[in-house]
Amino acid sequence: MFKKIVVPLDGSEMAMKILPQVEELAKCLQSELVLLHVCYIPPVTEAAVMPSEVQKEAESKELRECSVFLGEVAKDLQGKGLSVKTECVQGVPAREIIAYAETRKMDLIAMATHGKGEVAWILGSTAEKVVTHATVPVLLFRVMEIKPPLFKDIGMP
Numbered sequence: 001m002f003k004k005i006v007v008p009l010d011g012s013e014m015a016m017k018i019l020p021q022v023e024e025l026a027k028c029l030q031s032e033l034v035l036l037h038v039c040y041i042p043p044v045t046e047a048a049v050m051p052s053e054v055q056k057e058a059e060s061k062e063l064r065e066c067s068v069f070l071g072e073v074a075k076d077l078q079g080k081g082l083s084v085k086t087e088c089v090q091g092v093p094a095r096e097i098i099a100y101a102e103t104r105k106m107d108l109i110a111m112a113t114h115g116k117g118e119v120a121w122i123l124g125s126t127a128e129k130v131v132t133h134a135t136v137p138v139l140l141f142r143v144m145e146i147k148p149p150l151f152k153d154i155g156m157p
Contacts, residue, residue: 001029001107002025002029002031002107002108002137003029003030003031003032003107004031004032004034004104004105004106004107004108005022005025005026005031005032005033005034005106005107005108005109005110006033006034006036006097006100006101006104006106006108006109006110007019007022007033007034007035007036007109007110007111008036008037008038008093008097008109008111008126008130009035009036009037009069009070009073010037010038010093011037011065011066011069014112014114014143015111015112016073016112017112017141017143018110018111018112018141019073019077021110021139021141022110023077023080023082025110025139026082026083027080027081027082031083031107031108032083032084032085033077033082033083033084033085034084034085034086034087034100034104034106035070035073035074035077035084035085035086035087036086036087036088036089036096036097036100037066037069037070037086037087037088037089038088038089038090038091038092038093038096038097039059039062039063039066039088039089039090039091040090040091040092040093059090063088063090066088067086067088070086070087070088071086073086074086087100093126094125094126094129094130094133095129097109097111097126097130097134098129098130098133098134098135098136101134101136102134102135102136106136107136107137108136108137108138108139109130109134109136109137109138109139110138110139110141111126111127111130111138111139111140111141112140112141112142112143113126113127113140113141113142113143114142114143127140
């Protein structure tokens with residue numbers, strides 16, 4: 001059913017919250033996991049203020065950090081008996097996640113989301129775009145942030 005699962009990770013703690021669910025799914029279905037990180041390349045208008053050599057160095061540094069980060073996550077999952085590959089690509093996250101899943105014939109995209117706004121409140125902007133445009137099934141794990149209540153009145157004896 002879901003033999004090849006792509007798991008987009010952006011390096012955030014929130015994105016990592018999908019891993020326990022994906023781990024269980026992959027064990028049950030004997031799936032191969034692909035951990036995917038998309039290095040964002042700003043549009044020309046944003047990049048125009050940055051010298052090209054500075055931008056190239058920043059991109060190179062991000063790709064190195066991506067490789068180390070994904071390698072550590074993959075090693076942990078492989079230690080649990082899972083088949084895991086890693087991939088770092090450059091571009092706009094939602095677009096690259098969808099393209100990767102489609103061109104590599106992935107069976108499922110699994111990602112965490114925190115969301116903001118109305119539709120984005122439920123899904124998150126990248127997740128919303130992936131769900132809306134992907135031709136591959138998408139599994140979303142909604143991460144709930146529990147914040148302590150604010151004190152409004154404090155009584156003192």
